Amino acid sequence: KQEVTQIPAALSVPEGENLVLNCSFTDSAIYNLQWFRQDPGKGLTSLLLIQSSQREQTSGRLNASLDKSSGRSTLYIAASQPGDSATYLCAVYNNNDMRFGAGTRLTVKP
């Protein structure tokens, strides 16, 4: 059974810092990995989707990498802003099943 772990559970940084969020999964047989952000009480917003054949994806200040063989993905956020404060979730997809991590709650202080 696929298990997804996100470390750290919570992170607080001052504005302007670069930061890395980590995601690990136990079964490397995945179709893709997706990173989302969730604001309190809201739905999920898709940030980046990495297919199993890809190593990384970039969107603006965000860069996500995928190392399938080691079961790891990282989300790099450059020059963090207070508006980046949210919970970040990673999810892996395989065999019509999507498994989520518990998330990293990020706070960016002005």
Place this chain on the structure above:
Amino acid sequence: ETGVTQTPRHLVMGMTNKKSLKCEQHLGHNAMYWYKQSAKKPLELMFVYSLEERVENNSVPSRFSPECPNSSHLFLHLHTLQPEDSALYLCASSQGLAAYEQYFGPGTRLTVT
């Protein structure tokens, strides 16, 4: 409207009530999903539909009954729920299964009293 919409946004129901959650996607997608998000637990996939046919049911109790009348609409019928069913219920859609990005609605906050 654009994206994925869900109604109602908030619902309070007693254990003997019957209610339904509605999801509509305006993206021309062919796959739709129901997820449950409980406090302090990771998101759990409940049901997957592709081209209006259920392709996955992750051992969800029968008091939750999904319905997908067409590729744009997805319902979750609720009856005789328990207080532990209180959660945020999220709907998502994607162009197809497997390799496609999922887009989520805002969710329905359900409280069972």
